[in-house]
Amino acid sequence: xxxxxxxxxxxSPELLLQLAGITKKFGxxxxxxxxxxxxxxxxxxxxxxxxxAGKTTLMNILFGHYVADEGTVTVTNRDGSLELxxxxxxxxxxxxxxxxxxxxxxxxxxxxxxxxxxLGTEPIFRLRRDRTAARTKLADLMSGSxxxxxxxxxxxxxxxxxxxxxxxxxxxYRDARLLVLDEPTAVLTPQEADSLFVILRQxxxxxxxxxxxxxxxxxxxxxxxRIAVLRGGKKVGEMQTSDADHRSxxxxxxxxxxxxxxxxERVPGAPVLRLSDxxxxxxxxxxxxxxVSLTACEGEILGIAGVSGNGQAALAQLLAGxxxxxxGTVEIFEAIVTKFDAHKFARNGIARIPEDRHHDGMVxxxxxxxxxxxxxxxxxxxxxxxxxDFAAIRKRAEQAIKDYDVRCPGxxxxxRLLSGGNIQKLILARVLEKSPKLILANQPSRGLDxxxxxxxxxxxxxxxxxxxAVILISEDLDELLTxxxxxxxxxxxxxxxxxxxxxxxxxxxxxMMAGQTKTDTPQAQTSNTIHPGETP
Amino acid sequence: xxxxxPRTNPGPILVYGVPxxxxxxxxxxxxxxxxxxxxxxxxxxxxxxxGAFGSVFxxxxxxxxxxxxxxxxxxxxxxxxxxxxxxxxxxxxxxxAMAAVVVGTGVIDGPSWVMIPAIMIAGALAGALMxxxxxxxxxxxxxxxxxTTLLLNFIVLLFVQMMLExxxxxxxxxxxxxxxxxxxxxxxxxxxxxxxxxxGLIIALVAASGLAVFVKRTVWGFEIRxxxxxxxxxxxxxxxxxxxxxxxxxxxxxxxGLAGVSEVAGTRGYxxxxxxxxxxxxxxxxxxxxxxxPVGVIISALxxxxxxxxxxxxxxxxxxxSYLADLIVAMSLLCVLIGGFLTRFKVRFDRKKTAG
Numbered sequence: 001x002x003x004x005x006x007x008x009x010x011x012s013p014e015l016l017l018q019l020a021g022i023t024k025k026f027g028x029x030x031x032x033x034x035x036x037x038x039x040x041x042x043x044x045x046x047x048x049x050x051x052x053a054g055k056t057t058l059m060n061i062l063f064g065h066y067v068a069d070e071g072t073v074t075v076t077n078r079d080g081s082l083e084l085x086x087x088x089x090x091x092x093x094x095x096x097x098x099x100x101x102x103x104x105x106x107x108x109x110x111x112x113x114x115x116x117x118x119l120g121t122e123p124i125f126r127l128r129r130d131r132t133a134a135r136t137k138l139a140d141l142m143s144g145s146x147x148x149x150x151x152x153x154x155x156x157x158x159x160x161x162x163x164x165x166x167x168x169x170x171x172x173y174r175d176a177r178l179l180v181l182d183e184p185t186a187v188l189t190p191q192e193a194d195s196l197f198v199i200l201r202q203x204x205x206x207x208x209x210x211x212x213x214x215x216x217x218x219x220x221x222x223x224x225x226r227i228a229v230l231r232g233g234k235k236v237g238e239m240q241t242s243d244a245d246h247r248s249x250x251x252x253x254x255x256x257x258x259x260x261x262x263x264x265e266r267v268p269g270a271p272v273l274r275l276s277d278x279x280x281x282x283x284x285x286x287x288x289x290x291x292v293s294l295t296a297c298e299g300e301i302l303g304i305a306g307v308s309g310n311g312q313a314a315l316a317q318l319l320a321g322x323x324x325x326x327x328g329t330v331e332i333f334e335a336i337v338t339k340f341d342a343h344k345f346a347r348n349g350i351a352r353i354p355e356d357r358h359h360d361g362m363v364x365x366x367x368x369x370x371x372x373x374x375x376x377x378x379x380x381x382x383x384x385x386x387x388x389d390f391a392a393i394r395k396r397a398e399q400a401i402k403d404y405d406v407r408c409p410g411x412x413x414x415x416r417l418l419s420g421g422n423i424q425k426l427i428l429a430r431v432l433e434k435s436p437k438l439i440l441a442n443q444p445s446r447g448l449d450x451x452x453x454x455x456x457x458x459x460x461x462x463x464x465x466x467x468x469a470v471i472l473i474s475e476d477l478d479e480l481l482t483x484x485x486x487x488x489x490x491x492x493x494x495x496x497x498x499x500x501x502x503x504x505x506x507x508x509x510x511x512m513m514a515g516q517t518k519t520d521t522p523q524a525q526t527s528n529t530i531h532p533g534e535t536p
Numbered sequence: 537x538x539x540x541x542p543r544t545n546p547g548p549i550l551v552y553g554v555p556x557x558x559x560x561x562x563x564x565x566x567x568x569x570x571x572x573x574x575x576x577x578x579x580x581x582x583x584x585x586x587g588a589f590g591s592v593f594x595x596x597x598x599x600x601x602x603x604x605x606x607x608x609x610x611x612x613x614x615x616x617x618x619x620x621x622x623x624x625x626x627x628x629x630x631x632x633a634m635a636a637v638v639v640g641t642g643v644i645d646g647p648s649w650v651m652i653p654a655i656m657i658a659g660a661l662a663g664a665l666m667x668x669x670x671x672x673x674x675x676x677x678x679x680x681x682x683x684t685t686l687l688l689n690f691i692v693l694l695f696v697q698m699m700l701e702x703x704x705x706x707x708x709x710x711x712x713x714x715x716x717x718x719x720x721x722x723x724x725x726x727x728x729x730x731x732x733x734x735x736g737l738i739i740a741l742v743a744a745s746g747l748a749v750f751v752k753r754t755v756w757g758f759e760i761r762x763x764x765x766x767x768x769x770x771x772x773x774x775x776x777x778x779x780x781x782x783x784x785x786x787x788x789x790x791x792x793g794l795a796g797v798s799e800v801a802g803t804r805g806y807x808x809x810x811x812x813x814x815x816x817x818x819x820x821x822x823x824x825x826x827x828x829x830p831v832g833v834i835i836s837a838l839x840x841x842x843x844x845x846x847x848x849x850x851x852x853x854x855x856x857x858s859y860l861a862d863l864i865v866a867m868s869l870l871c872v873l874i875g876g877f878l879t880r881f882k883v884r885f886d887r888k889k890t891a892g
Binding site for chain 1: 753754755756758759761762765766768769770771772773774775776
């Protein structure tokens with residue numbers, strides 16, 4: 001069998017990995033749809049796509065964490081013969097020399113770098129530790145690649161970039177021939193990212209193959225030889241990096257279909273929320289905002305577009321009343337907010353839909369009725385002299401279950417029994433029933449099926465029609481383009497000025513989300529702090 | 537291979553049956569040390585039952601023993617509900633007892649309906665303050681309350697010892713380190729003539745039912761449940777986690793303090809360092825056996841008290857160490873913990889060999 005396969009491979013450079021017709025379904029969701037991908041020796045392939053495009057699923061299949069419904073994974077053995085990789089067997093992938101560096105590192109913080117690298121490769125029962133061989137091998141690896149780290153330091157003393165190097169060394173120490181990096185620059189400073197790219201190029205020159213999962217365009221263009229673009233589970237394009245340009249990739253990534261707009265015409269009213277030059281510095285890019293100014297008006301949905309971890313969490317915490325700005329002002333209902341307090345925000349008619357509905361949105365062991373009333377138990381309607389008015393709480397829950405079609409055994413059932421879509425309906429019922437004037441919807445339809453998704457959109461549009469201002473934070477461009485009136489792009493804690501949705505060019509939006517301005521200057525990340533996003 | 541699968545919705549038989557089964561199982565397990573000691577097993581069980589329930593006197597002794605256990609059990613139950621791991625009920629008990637002694641040995645005097653509430657309030661406040669400190673350290677600075685409350689137990693006991701050798705020492709005690717007696721008007725009166733069971737039992741039962749209503753039906757109870765079950769969601773919905781934790785600390789510490797008041801003013805009449813044979817720690821077992829339910833605490837406190845009193849009397853009758861009681865209580869805790877795990881997870885045995 002191997003001889004036939006052997007003769008069939010004649011392309012140069014040598015083929016290392018071939019994914020053929022990979023299909024994976026999760027219920028009705030097709031995460032991967034007949035994806036083909038090849039990687040050659042010494043090649044860096046960038047796998048590009050938005051969140052939910054199917055990149056992670058594909059890599060999980062490669063590693064044997066998932067079993068594909070259809071399709072095969074073939075690797076070239078060290079002796080040059082082609083062999084099918086056993087599906088669903090992580091050990092087979094490791095033996096074939098496939099190494100993975102996860103976005104969230106898998107290192108034991110209190111052990112040294114060396115300990116982490118050799119961990120699991122040494123026999124468990126041994127009389128003494130002889131690390132001389134390991135040290136020699138690692139010294140060779142480091143001098144050949146520029147992956148320099150002090151291996152005797154405990155890992156918690158290393159910088160993020162150094163930890164990543166330890167992770168890469170760990171894979172190389174196990175004789176990886178193919179290295180898969182999941183969003184490797186997400187946690188790095190630009191300088192660290194640059195040096196990582198230099199290292200990857202050097203490693204590739206020595207024959208290592210690399211798959212780099214990414215969504216930042218500039219980086220992909222800087223480091224890769226070839227680019228494969230995934231969207232909605234399908235491979236929608238593949239090209240040599242030398243033939244690619246920003247615009248064409250961005251178009252491929254976000255797709256060209258014009259979304260069916262279900263918005264009705266509505267003239268926005270008075271401003272409801274105004275952020276002026278708000279800065280929150282938490283030392284971590286995900287949780288920081290820098291000089292953010294934006295305005296949302298009555299009867300308007302303001303979409304916040306951006307790649308995950310660019311400051312959306314900070315904005316959401318702020319608008320939920322859970323964090324306060326270091327500088328700048330927040331004006332809600334034409335009054336400057338001085339006290340950031342979740343209870344006060346909720347009572348003052350700000351509807352808040354949390355990003356993680358299971359973690360922040362409900363108390364699983366409490367009943368559906370109690371979860372619906374949770375923001376209002378202190379209000380006169382639901383308590384008398386400190387005692388809960390169960391009749392009123394129950395009545396509201398029954399009404400909400402009917403109005404919002406929450407599928408559950410009843411108002412007294414524990415909320416943890418509900419499905420994700422029904423939990424979201426419960427949260428909508430909790431916050432929208434009070435006719436809020438301002439709505440913060442953070443990833444309101446993420447992970448929901450199509451039906452529940454459109455229900456969320458319908459509710460938000462209905463609230464908009466009734467005069468609410470909606471802040472919609474989303475990583476789903478289709479969602480943003482379907483229901484937002486205006487969109488601002490958030491990148492590295494900075495926001496762009498608001499762009500009317502009808503005037504938006506999708507590929508341009510993709511570029512802005514990837515940290516590029518219209519003018520295509522690669523170093524322009526700081527220049528897109530646009531002034532107060534005044535609404536026209 | 538053994539696998540554990542979480543159960544999403546355990547039925548009522550499982551939820552209520554497991555603690556009962558665990559308690560019975562622990563008593564049955566006691567046969568092993570009894571047999572090892574060469575005691576007649578069936579006789580021993582019979583003596584344990586008569587020791588706890590055989591006469592009005594023995595039942596009164598059992599109820600006297602149950603009284604502080606109900607209160608410390610409630611203290612642990614309410615704290616654990618909010619995931620505040622108060623291991624310091626023992627220390628809070630002693631502080632409560634000391635406060636009762638300070639107020640109730642003659643500094644003020646009055647009729648019983650003034651004095652009894654006065655020492656109760658003093659004791660509850662002292663216990664509450666003992667837990668509020670560690671709770672503030674936890675919410676402000678993330679200091680682990682398990683460590684602080686546990687270690688405070690020893691500090692308090694040494695402090696009480698110091699006071700009993702000094703400021704609070706009874707000059708009439710002939711050198712014994714004990715306090716002056718509680719004045720008559722502050723004594724919790726016995727419920728039955730010539731029996732030791734006292735008003736403290738009624739206070740404990742009222743506290744248990746009050747706490748049950750409080751947790752289930754009040755806004756504060758709602759907030760405690762929400763914070764305990766999912767602090768992130770509670771915080772998001774606008775419930776102040778810090779304030780709720782302090783409320784819980786006041787309740788828990790206060791209840792443990794009341795246990796001290798009940799012991800010093802109901803059972804003993806004066807304060808000494810052997811006031812509590814570990815009621816604060818036993819309260820944790822009581823609360824766990826009760827699955828943190830206030831009404832359940834009454835039942836499990838009665839169980840633990842019967843084991844203590846019954847085993848005590850049995851050991852005297854047939855000459856087996858009375859530590860057997862501690863053994864049974866400890867084993868029932870272990871059985872409940874294992875039972876609780878089995879309530880939450882299904883155990884599956886895979887026959888399939890792992891592929892070689």
